[in-house]
Amino acid sequence: MxxxxxxxxxxxxxxxxxxxxxxxxxxxxxxxxxxxxxxxLVMLVAAIVLYCAVYWAETQSLPGNFELTSTVNNTMxxxxxxxxxxxVVLTRGLDLxxxxxxxxxxxxxxxxxxxxxxxxVLWSVIxxxxxxxxxxxxxxxxxxxxxxxxxxxxxxxxxxxxIAIKVLPQPGGSIPPVYTSVLVNPFQxxxxxxxxxxxLVWYAFRRSRIGVAIFAIGNDEQSARANGIDTVRARxxxxxxxxxxxxxxxxxxxxxxxxxxxxxxxxxTLTSIVACxxxxxxxxxxxxxxxxxxxxxxxxxxxxNILFFSNIDPLYQSFYEGLFLxxxxxxxxxxxxxxxxxx
Amino acid sequence: xxxxxxxxxxxxxPAVEGIRLAKAFGGVxxxxxATFSARPGEVHALVGENGAGKSTLIKLLGGRxxxxxxxxxxxxxxxxxxxxxxxxxxxxxxxxxxxTLLPWMTVAENLLIRREPxxxxxxxxxxxxxxxxxxxxxxxxxxHIDPRALIEDLSLAQRQMVEIARVIIQDPSTLLLDExxxxxxxxxxxxxxxxxxxxxxxxxxxxFTSHRWNEITSIADxxxxxxxxxxxxxxxxxxxxxxxxxxxxxxxxxxYPQPPARAxxxxxxxxxxxxxxxxxxxxxTLHASEILGxxxxxxxxxxxxxxxxxxxxxxxxRIVVDGRPARxxxxxxAARLGMALVPEDRKTEGLLLPLSxxxxxxxxxxxxxxxxxxxxxxxxxxxxxxxxxxxxxxxPGLGNPVRQLSGGNQQKVLLxxxxxxxxxxxLLYDVTRGVDVATKHEIYELMMRLAGEGRAxxxxxxxxEELAHLCHRVLVMREGRIAAELSAPGITAEDxxxxxxxxxxxxx
Numbered sequence: 109m110x111x112x113x114x115x116x117x118x119x120x121x122x123x124x125x126x127x128x129x130x131x132x133x134x135x136x137x138x139x140x141x142x143x144x145x146x147x148x149l150v151m152l153v154a155a156i157v158l159y160c161a162v163y164w165a166e167t168q169s170l171p172g173n174f175e176l177t178s179t180v181n182n183t184m185x186x187x188x189x190x191x192x193x194x195x196v197v198l199t200r201g202l203d204l205x206x207x208x209x210x211x212x213x214x215x216x217x218x219x220x221x222x223x224x225x226x227x228x229v230l231w232s233v234i235x236x237x238x239x240x241x242x243x244x245x246x247x248x249x250x251x252x253x254x255x256x257x258x259x260x261x262x263x264x265x266x267x268x269x270x271i272a273i274k275v276l277p278q279p280g281g282s283i284p285p286v287y288t289s290v291l292v293n294p295f296q297x298x299x300x301x302x303x304x305x306x307x308l309v310w311y312a313f314r315r316s317r318i319g320v321a322i323f324a325i326g327n328d329e330q331s332a333r334a335n336g337i338d339t340v341r342a343r344x345x346x347x348x349x350x351x352x353x354x355x356x357x358x359x360x361x362x363x364x365x366x367x368x369x370x371x372x373x374x375x376x377t378l379t380s381i382v383a384c385x386x387x388x389x390x391x392x393x394x395x396x397x398x399x400x401x402x403x404x405x406x407x408x409x410x411x412x413n414i415l416f417f418s419n420i421d422p423l424y425q426s427f428y429e430g431l432f433l434x435x436x437x438x439x440x441x442x443x444x445x446x447x448x449x450x451x
Numbered sequence: 452x453x454x455x456x457x458x459x460x461x462x463x464x465p466a467v468e469g470i471r472l473a474k475a476f477g478g479v480x481x482x483x484x485a486t487f488s489a490r491p492g493e494v495h496a497l498v499g500e501n502g503a504g505k506s507t508l509i510k511l512l513g514g515r516x517x518x519x520x521x522x523x524x525x526x527x528x529x530x531x532x533x534x535x536x537x538x539x540x541x542x543x544x545x546x547x548x549x550x551t552l553l554p555w556m557t558v559a560e561n562l563l564i565r566r567e568p569x570x571x572x573x574x575x576x577x578x579x580x581x582x583x584x585x586x587x588x589x590x591x592x593x594x595h596i597d598p599r600a601l602i603e604d605l606s607l608a609q610r611q612m613v614e615i616a617r618v619i620i621q622d623p624s625t626l627l628l629d630e631x632x633x634x635x636x637x638x639x640x641x642x643x644x645x646x647x648x649x650x651x652x653x654x655x656x657x658x659f660t661s662h663r664w665n666e667i668t669s670i671a672d673x674x675x676x677x678x679x680x681x682x683x684x685x686x687x688x689x690x691x692x693x694x695x696x697x698x699x700x701x702x703x704x705x706x707y708p709q710p711p712a713r714a715x716x717x718x719x720x721x722x723x724x725x726x727x728x729x730x731x732x733x734x735x736t737l738h739a740s741e742i743l744g745x746x747x748x749x750x751x752x753x754x755x756x757x758x759x760x761x762x763x764x765x766x767x768x769r770i771v772v773d774g775r776p777a778r779x780x781x782x783x784x785a786a787r788l789g790m791a792l793v794p795e796d797r798k799t800e801g802l803l804l805p806l807s808x809x810x811x812x813x814x815x816x817x818x819x820x821x822x823x824x825x826x827x828x829x830x831x832x833x834x835x836x837x838x839x840x841x842x843x844x845x846x847p848g849l850g851n852p853v854r855q856l857s858g859g860n861q862q863k864v865l866l867x868x869x870x871x872x873x874x875x876x877x878l879l880y881d882v883t884r885g886v887d888v889a890t891k892h893e894i895y896e897l898m899m900r901l902a903g904e905g906r907a908x909x910x911x912x913x914x915x916e917e918l919a920h921l922c923h924r925v926l927v928m929r930e931g932r933i934a935a936e937l938s939a940p941g942i943t944a945e946d947x948x949x950x951x952x953x954x955x956x957x958x959x
Contacts, residue, residue: 133584137599141557315574320564327553334551335564336536395555 130430132383143447144388147440148400149406151386155410160415173297179364180299185210185361185411190383190405191306191377192243192353195313195346199251199325200393203347206354206380208268210240210373212360215272218368220447227289236355241292241419242268243351247344265309265377272370291363302360303402310398322346327395338375385406388444464527465490466625466656467512467543472521474507479847481507481681486523488658489673491624496646496667497660499677499698500887506548507661508677509629513545514538525625542624550614552602559584559598562617587938591616592642615643618652626650628659632666633891644670662887664691674825689836697890707920708813708895711903713740719907720760720775720790720876729755731931737907738877742920743900744909748952750844752931755910757880760909761785761792772876784857786815791869793862795881801865804851806930809835809849811864838867859890866897877901879910883917895921915944927951 139146163171189206195205213235220231242264249260292299313319321342324332331338357376362368385403391398411432415425468488474481482504490494497505510516512523514532522529525541532538535545550563559581560567568583570576571830584598593612602610611634618626624675632640644693647657647670661667667674668691676683676697683697695706722738724729730751737743745753759766764778772788782792794801802811812835834848846856853864862882869877879898883891898921902908912918918925927935927950935950 129596131599134599137597141601312572312574315577317565320560320567320575320789322554324553324564327555328551331553334535334547335553336539337565394553 122175134176140447142388142397142400142441142443144390144395145397145400145403146388147444148387148397148403151407151436151440152403152410155407155414159410159414159417162414166419167418177295177297177299179406179409179413180297180303181294181364182407183363184292186376186379186405187303187306187382188353188360188404189380190387190401191310192350192357193380194384194387194398195322195349195353195398196257196391197381197389197391198322198396199343199346200329200392201343201346201371202261202381202391203243203246203350204258204377205242205246205265205268205351205372206357207377208265208272209239209351209354209356210361211244211272211370212268212275213355214241214365215276215281215370215372216369217359217362218283219276221283221362223284223286228284232293232359236352239355239358240348240352242346243307243354247347247353248311250347251340251343254386269370269374272373274367276370279367279369280372280377282367283362283368285366288363288366291360307399307402310402311399318342318345319390321410323394325378326390326395328394345381348402356447378409382433384432386440388440454650462490465489465524466526467658468524469508469512470522470524472508472511472518472523474511474516474519480680482511482518485677485681487512487675489625489658490658492651492654494651494657494659494670496671496674497658498662498667498674498675498694500889503677503698503887504680505677506629507680507937509658509660512538512625513543513627515545534856539621542622543627544618544621544623544625545627546629547617548630548633550610551613552610552617554603555583555601557599557601558596558605558613561602561613562587562598562620577925587616587620591619591646603876604950608636608639611635612639612642619646625656626658628657630662632659632661632663635719640666664694675934695888696781706892707842707917708899710739710742710921710923711899713738713923718771720909721769721771722760723769723771724757725759725766725768725770726931727755727764728930730759730766730792732768733928733932735908735909735926735933738900739875739907740905741924742908742910742922744918744925745909745928746915746918746925746947747928749936750914751928751951753928754880756929757792757794757878757909757911757929761790761878764793786872786874789874790876791866791870791872791874792878793866793880793882797885801868802861804854805852807850808839808844808846808853808856808864812838812867812871815868834871835932838893840869842867842870842897857887857890859886859894860888862886862894863897870901875906877906877908879908879911884913915947918942918947919944955959 163169163175191209193206207237216235217231220234221228238254244259246264248263249255250257253260288294291302321332321337321339322345324335324337325339325342327441329339332342358373361372365372383404384396385391385404386407387396387401389401389404411429412425415428415432420428436437465488466879468486468672470486471485472482472485487497487508487509494622497508499505500783507516507727511518514535517532523532524530525543525666530541538544547868553564558789562584563580567575570577570579580641585594588594588598593616596605596609596613602613608621615628615631615926631643634641635643645664647659650657651672668954673687674689674694675685676694678698717739718736719739722736723734725734726732731752733756735743745756747753755764758764760770760779761782762783762785770779772790777784779788779790785792787917792801803814809831813831816834831851839846839849844856844863844867845860853861857956858865866877866882883894886894898908898910910918910922922942923939923944925937926949927937929951936948939944
């Protein structure tokens with residue numbers, strides 16, 4: 109392949125004479141093309157303001173360091189699960205097994221991680237590798253076995269949950285306090301560093317060869333193939349990344365709870381999809397931003413916090429959560445559509 | 452039969468050759484022992500009807516398909532192309548009719564996919580990528596396309612230009628273009644041809660297919676005609692009549708059938724002062740067994756007229772069907788009044804491509820083919836088979852998905868559905884566009900038969916020649932209104948075009 113700046117054809121003389129049309133600015137393009145991300149960030153700001161308001165109404169003070177720390181710590185597992193989910197959503201699939209992978213990671217951590225640096229590092233790595241391995245299995249079923257993503261991951265969800273129960277039949281085990289304080293320090297919002305790290309990983313992913321391939325599949329799989337992209341490998345990688353992040357989410361979940369439970373991960377399958385949607389990730393693939401998904405994960409957690417401070421009867425909490433989500437999704441879809449049209 | 456070019460420097464082998472190539476899909480022999488050869492430094496046109504095997508040949512030469520028999524040669528040597536990458540390695544690149552751009556990625560990302568400039572840590576440097584894309588677009592003379600724009604925000608013509616640009620920057624030695632001009636306007640075609648001439652001067656080999664004869668003769672050095680999966684002959688000069696005869700095995704003179712005599716003078720559709728987006732007070736009257744043509748330059752309200760009448764576009768004005776005022780606010784209303792629309796873009800409007808020919812045909816008459824709420828049985832099959840026979844729909848069977856049919860035959864399926872529903876007012880919108888000569892002829896014959904049965908046809912065509920020959924009357928639209936009415940006999944294509952561009956006396 110020749111370098112692009114050595115023309116094979118003489119340049120069109122009329123082009124130089126005609127002069128170029130003005131280009132729209134980089135920022136204008138970015139805003140117009142990332143409506144979902146912008147809306148997710150707006151939603152996050154709105155959720156923070158609302159949270160402060162109900163907090164003020166209840167306690168006549170503003171939330172402080174403690175609230176920030178606990179919010180970030182509680183959201184970390186969802187941030188990781190949702191980013192994992194988004195890799196698969198980008199390819200126009202869904203990974204339902206995320207909850208099962210988190211359960212297994214959680215159970216393994218509670219059983220095996222002991223109070224020595226060696227054990228902590230070793231078992232963290234092992235759990236992450238297992239997570240990636242479970243994702244790889246999903247990827248092979250979908251990419252090579254040509255199963256529908258929902259079908260394949262629904263099956264592996266049950267399998268992974270079953271293995272998790274086998275590892276830790278009863279809630280129990282324990283997580284060393286040192287481990288907890290490194291991942292989700294209960295006194296200072298150090299976990300924000302992990303949020304930043306996830307954002308950086310996304311930034312790199314978006315600019316990597318595999319990132320382009322995964323986005324391309326979601327755009328149009330046939331076109332991606334026609335462009336010489338190995339669509340099978342990209343699909344398998346997307347599921348593997350999803351498993352890896354689900355494994356990390358399980359570790360954070362164990363660290364937050366300081367003990368293990370092979371069932372607490374289940375809910376994350378659905379909330380990770382919710383966070384993706386709130387974060388502006390297109391469920392039909394090919395469009396979306398990880399930064400938006402991180403914001404979406406925080407909004408999802410903050411909704412629960414807001415409901416808590418609004419003195420909602422806990423019995424009706426999930427009812428209001430659902431209501432809130434529907435309103436948020438409908439609003440953001442409508443606004444997004446309006447913005448795109450008026451662009 | 453390999454051929455070589457004698458030059459001052461010696462013998463130059465053909466850039467690319469196909470020797471007795473064969474390729475079948477299912478039971479259909481798409482390419483049947485075809486031999487083809489093109490030289491470096493020439494523009495070689497491949498012409499033939501749809502289904503003659505041109506696209507398949509292009510795919511065989513471009514490495515997208517493997518031949519069942521025969522061989523492909525590049526620069527005189529036999530090559531095995533296991534995929535597009537193999538062809539690319541030999542400098543053979545293809546621009547396809549179905550675009551392969553990624554809609555939600557930017558022009559720059561699409562242009563430079565898999566060869567993006569990389570910066571620190573091996574990550575893609577987006578600003579540099581945009582810069583490089585900008586240089587490419589400027590160099591190719593299409594810098595009105597913004598490298599940061601998403602593909603989905605570009606017009607169809609712009610997308611096609613990006614698709615072409617993307618292949619040009621790979622510096623192909625052999626360039627295959629499958630119907631590159633079908634979505635381009637006049638200006639863009641001129642741009643492409645200038646580009647092709649530059650490549651030819653540079654010693655590249657360019658092979659393209661087209662249905663537009665004047666384009667072919669204006670740029671091609673040689674023309675190879677295909678029929679039924681094999682070459683009929685290669686010519687340096689050939690006139691259109693003879694080419695059409697070779698393509699179809701039929702004479703051009705008997706091409707347009709005579710419209711039948713009008714038996715009735717009963718108005719079935721009266722439209723007064725129809726207005727809406729792109730439409731300004733258009734009025735017309737359509738009679739039973741009449742073929743009423745609508746012509747004019749593209750973009751002067753034809754599409755809006757047809758879609759308003761079919762209830763697919765908001766409008767104001769009076770519509771009278773069979774003497775009774777009608778409110779048409781949705782296609783459902785229109786269908787209930789016995790109206791049917793056959794649009795030009797078959798994929799997006801009307802057909803369910805993955806479903807069978809039978810299901811598509813009987814979709815509008817489900818109650819009639821159902822018993823106890825269940826669809827199916829001999830009656831449905833009988834109706835569908837009857838329509839397949841009557842319209843000569845070429846399909847391997849009733850159960851095959853419509854997707855497998857050629858464009859013209861998909862068109863017929865849609866028409867067949869409305870005929871089964873006994874629609875009496877047929878709105879045919881540019882139904883012959885992009886359809887091959889033989890199928891076009893069948894569609895003409897069919898229109899005559901339908902008019903003869905007493906149905907009323909409103910017929911828009913971008914081809915003024917068709918309107919002049921096929922219609923009882925022709926309305927010429929300009930700026931959303933009816934600017935002129937011409938009556939047969941004696942309408943010529945020139946009359947229609949003149950009326951379309953002339954300052955209308957009615958205005959002001």
